[in-house]
Amino acid sequence: MDKQANFKQLFVFVLIPLIPLVIFWIIPLIISVWLSLTNWDYISPTYEYVGLDNYLNLINNDAFLDALNNTLLFTVATVIPTIVLGFVFAVMLNQLRKTKGFLQGLMFAPWITPMVGMSIVWSWMFNPSVGPINQVLGLFGLPEPNWLSDSSTAIWAVIIVTVWKGVGWAMLFFSDALTKIPKGLFEAADVEGAGLGQRIRMILIPLVSPMTLFLFIILTLDALQAYDQISILTQGGPSGSTRTLLYLYYEMTFQQFNIGAGTAVTVLILIISAFLAFLSMILSKKFVFY
Amino acid sequence: MAIIELKNIYKKYGDQSDVIEDFNLSIEQGEFVVFLGPSGCGKSTILRMIMGLESITSGELKIKGKLQNNIPAKHRNIAMVFQNYALYPHMSVFNNIAFGLKVRKTPRKEIKEKVTKVADLLNLTPYLKRKPKNLSGGQMQRVALGRAMVRDTDIFLMDEPLSNLDAKLRTTMREELVQLHRNLSATTIFVTHDQMEAMTMGDKIVILDAGKIQQVGSPDEIYHQPENLFVAEFIGAKKMNLLELTKDERGVTYSNQVIKLPVFEADKEADILGVRAEDCRLSLTEGYPFEITFIEKLGSDQYIHGISDGEKVIVREKPEKTFEVGQQIYFTINEEKIHWFNRETGEKVRPKNG
Numbered sequence: 001m002d003k004q005a006n007f008k009q010l011f012v013f014v015l016i017p018l019i020p021l022v023i024f025w026i027i028p029l030i031i032s033v034w035l036s037l038t039n040w041d042y043i044s045p046t047y048e049y050v051g052l053d054n055y056l057n058l059i060n061n062d063a064f065l066d067a068l069n070n071t072l073l074f075t076v077a078t079v080i081p082t083i084v085l086g087f088v089f090a091v092m093l094n095q096l097r098k099t100k101g102f103l104q105g106l107m108f109a110p111w112i113t114p115m116v117g118m119s120i121v122w123s124w125m126f127n128p129s130v131g132p133i134n135q136v137l138g139l140f141g142l143p144e145p146n147w148l149s150d151s152s153t154a155i156w157a158v159i160i161v162t163v164w165k166g167v168g169w170a171m172l173f174f175s176d177a178l179t180k181i182p183k184g185l186f187e188a189a190d191v192e193g194a195g196l197g198q199r200i201r202m203i204l205i206p207l208v209s210p211m212t213l214f215l216f217i218i219l220t221l222d223a224l225q226a227y228d229q230i231s232i233l234t235q236g237g238p239s240g241s242t243r244t245l246l247y248l249y250y251e252m253t254f255q256q257f258n259i260g261a262g263t264a265v266t267v268l269i270l271i272i273s274a275f276l277a278f279l280s281m282i283l284s285k286k287f288v289f290y
Numbered sequence: 291m292a293i294i295e296l297k298n299i300y301k302k303y304g305d306q307s308d309v310i311e312d313f314n315l316s317i318e319q320g321e322f323v324v325f326l327g328p329s330g331c332g333k334s335t336i337l338r339m340i341m342g343l344e345s346i347t348s349g350e351l352k353i354k355g356k357l358q359n360n361i362p363a364k365h366r367n368i369a370m371v372f373q374n375y376a377l378y379p380h381m382s383v384f385n386n387i388a389f390g391l392k393v394r395k396t397p398r399k400e401i402k403e404k405v406t407k408v409a410d411l412l413n414l415t416p417y418l419k420r421k422p423k424n425l426s427g428g429q430m431q432r433v434a435l436g437r438a439m440v441r442d443t444d445i446f447l448m449d450e451p452l453s454n455l456d457a458k459l460r461t462t463m464r465e466e467l468v469q470l471h472r473n474l475s476a477t478t479i480f481v482t483h484d485q486m487e488a489m490t491m492g493d494k495i496v497i498l499d500a501g502k503i504q505q506v507g508s509p510d511e512i513y514h515q516p517e518n519l520f521v522a523e524f525i526g527a528k529k530m531n532l533l534e535l536t537k538d539e540r541g542v543t544y545s546n547q548v549i550k551l552p553v554f555e556a557d558k559e560a561d562i563l564g565v566r567a568e569d570c571r572l573s574l575t576e577g578y579p580f581e582i583t584f585i586e587k588l589g590s591d592q593y594i595h596g597i598s599d600g601e602k603v604i605v606r607e608k609p610e611k612t613f614e615v616g617q618q619i620y621f622t623i624n625e626e627k628i629h630w631f632n633r634e635t636g637e638k639v640r641p642k643n644g
Binding site for chain 2: 182184185187188189190191192193194195198202203206207209289
């Protein structure tokens, strides 16, 4: 009797939800890994097993190494500023009373706006001749780069857009974490003579660390999967300077129809993501207070 | 010398009426002062103003002769124990106690010495590496205390530090705190709403109600010489019996019996007679009528609750006497222990030369 009930429960609560997961995630994952070991071209009915050739080719391919480099730069340069600025804004807005909600809403707005639409607006903002950014820079006599068409600045333009979008979101999570810290802790620190800097360093930062870890993981995965803004702003260019691994995968798979090489890139992205998740779990034991 | 002086202190939030009204008090070096009052009477507010966590609307706060009104909390060099302890959850017991020293950039060796000494004194040595969430209520309370003690200060403020402990631990901690106070001889202000705590711990008790001082005095003084009706009712395991007196052609009466009034100073009038339960006796034959409604047996004594001429009256009796609920008897009053009050002003009325 009991066992039957248990099986029914197992079926309803575990197996049924597993069906879409298996169909849309696990099976494609296995097929992708398999495809990365072949030379399928997306159209032909036949293909051959080529072993690790796709992976070996990638490692010797400059485009892949550049993309890997770009991905790491893009990830580090978006995740860290987003977390730092999100935290700073959260602390600042937390001091306000009347305008707090309004300003929070304003800062959060980019997150709920579609990336595609924002990217189009930003490509106008970055326009060297009519864009407001260079006009402002010009006012102060600062250099006016050709943001999106210069291979040394294009990735920074994409990074700025990505950080701009994420800061409000991170700020909202930090704000929530801040309001959960008992007020008494700050009073106690005040009584014991801690200044603002010490209070932030010794109490605030450690106590929001679980939130920081959460944001770190989500933002990192987000950065590894960045596609929309690159597609609209630069299409991976100029001369591959904004081509990240995911964009490389897109080009290889859907422009060059080289499914084998493309899926090999995604498998590597998966491995990198898994490695980062593992790393953050280890780091969390040391730096995160629960 | 007064170490803490409060002069004409007022506190107001926005446009609301005063939370604290004309508060005047001076506290001597080494005194254990208890602020006692019901919830919302402003006792914590005053403590927080002394600490610097609340601003002072008007009036003067002086510590060791220096005006403190605009000095921020961190520069006042006062230690405070919070009601919920306010321990830092991410720090070990050691680091919690050491926090104030670390903030002040004390050398590592000195920190270790001081924390070890305090932990030893408070029996916290085995727990120094634990986080607060792995401590019992009593241990957390001692950590909070240790954090205050390790500081180089001789003024301690305590905001209901025992209210989160269970009854037995509270009694033990009460004794320990008094002992500690004797050893450190630091000036201590202790806020509580528990009169047992106040009576057993304080050298001086400040009774507050609705933001105003009702009476300042030793535990004996406030028990035996309450200055007004509030104190008379608030202090004591049982509130004082208050009998309303009426006036007729025979003079002042209670329950149709004439009451002999003393001559009061400065032609003041008394229309309430106050007497404590232990200064009344039950009698089968004489006195004021008394109908027993409830009998409270405490082992060493029994309190007989009853109604007399429409008023609730409590009488303490020896445990061996037997009474029954519903019994119609009488009670008498020890005339030497009567307190006279005026209903309108709420103040005590003193007999001339007495």
